[in-house]
Amino acid sequence: MSTSTSRQIAITEYTRRDRHLVSDILFRNYNVHTHIDWQEAEKWLETPDAIIRLAWQYGRLIGVLAAAPPLGGTTWLRIAGISDNADAARVFDILWNAVHKELITRQIHLVAVLMIRDWLIPLITPHGFTCREEVITLRRADQPPLVGESLPGLTIRATQPTDLVTITQVDQAAFEPPWQLTGDEVREAARVSAYCAVALRNEQIVGYQASTMYFDGSHLARLAVSPQAQGTGVGAALLGDVIRRFSRRGVVSMTVNTQLSNTRSQHLYERFGFQRNGYDIPVWMVNL
Ligand SMILES: CC(C)(COP(=O)(O)OP(=O)(O)OC[C@H]1O[C@@H](n2cnc3c(N)ncnc32)[C@H](O)[C@@H]1OP(=O)(O)O)[C@@H](O)C(=O)NCCC(=O)NCCS
Known part of the structure; x- marks a missing residue:
C-alpha cells in the first residue's frame, strides 16, 4: 500500500476505507486545517480528482494533506491534519513533498490556502508560501428596507437544475483563478442555498447569486x-433581489465575503449598506 517511505513515515493515496481514520485526525487534534465553505470535510474527501495524501507511522495514521481538484492551473489546500503527538514540521514536509509531486504532474502553477488558524504558517513558510491576499467579511444589518426597483430588460428568477452548466461558465468567466468554482462546487452551492437566482437578459443567463x-x-x-x-x-x-426576498421573511442581516483587492465588489456592497466587520482571513499562496 505504501507509495514511498521516509524514516518510518509511509505515504499513501487516500482511499474511501481511510475516511474514518481521517475524520478522527481532523476531530481529535489541534493541528487541523479545513477550508471553510459550504462543503463539510468528510463529504469533500470523496471529491473526484482531489489530491489527498496520508502519512502513516508504524501502521497508525499521523497526517493528512489534501488539495482541491485543479482549476485554471491553481488549487487550494483544503485539508491538513497532523496528529498532536507527531513531529508536525517533519510530517508536513513529507506530505507536502508527496502532494507537490502530484501538483507538478498536473501542471499546477499556484497553490493557495486560507489561513484560518496560525499553526500552519511555520510549516508552509519554508516551502515558499507568502501572505498575498485577505478574504474580508462585510455585514449588512439595521438598514432601512430596500425599495424595489427593476432593471429594464433584466429578469431575475430562481435557479433551475438545467441552469447549472451555464452558471458554472459565468462563474469561471467572472472570477480569476484560484477563485473560480468547479461545476461540482456550483452544484453544491446551489443545493445548500436557501435562495439561488439567475439574472437573464435576452433570455441568456448573465449573472447569478447563491445565498445561505x-x-x-x-x-x-x-x-x-x-x-x-x-x-x-x-x-x-x-443583490437587491436577494436582500428584499430575505427581508420579506424577516431576515434583515446578511454577510458576504470578498477579497480585499476586489474593490469593485466592495463598492457594490458598500452601496447597499454593507460594512466590514473585521473578520478577515489571510490567504497564503505559492507559485510552483
Ligand atoms: C462584483 C460584480 C458582481 C459586480 O456586478 P456588476 O453587475 O458588474 O455590478 P453593477 O453593474 O451592478 O455595478 C457596478 C457598477 O456599474 C454601475 N451601474 C449600475 N447600473 C448601471 C447601468 N444601468 N448602466 C451602467 N452602469 C451601471 C454602478 O454604478 C456600479 O458602479 P460603482 O459601483 O462603481 O458606482 C461583478 O463585477 C463580478 O462578477 N465580478 C467578478 C466576481 C466577483 O468579484 N464577485 C463578487 C465578489 S465575491
Missing part, C-alpha cells in the same frame, strides 16, 4: 456577473 441562511441571518455565498454584462447593473439587481 443561518440562525436569523443570511450569507451571500456567491455573486458573479458575466464579464460582458458587468457594470450594467446586473450585480446590483441580483
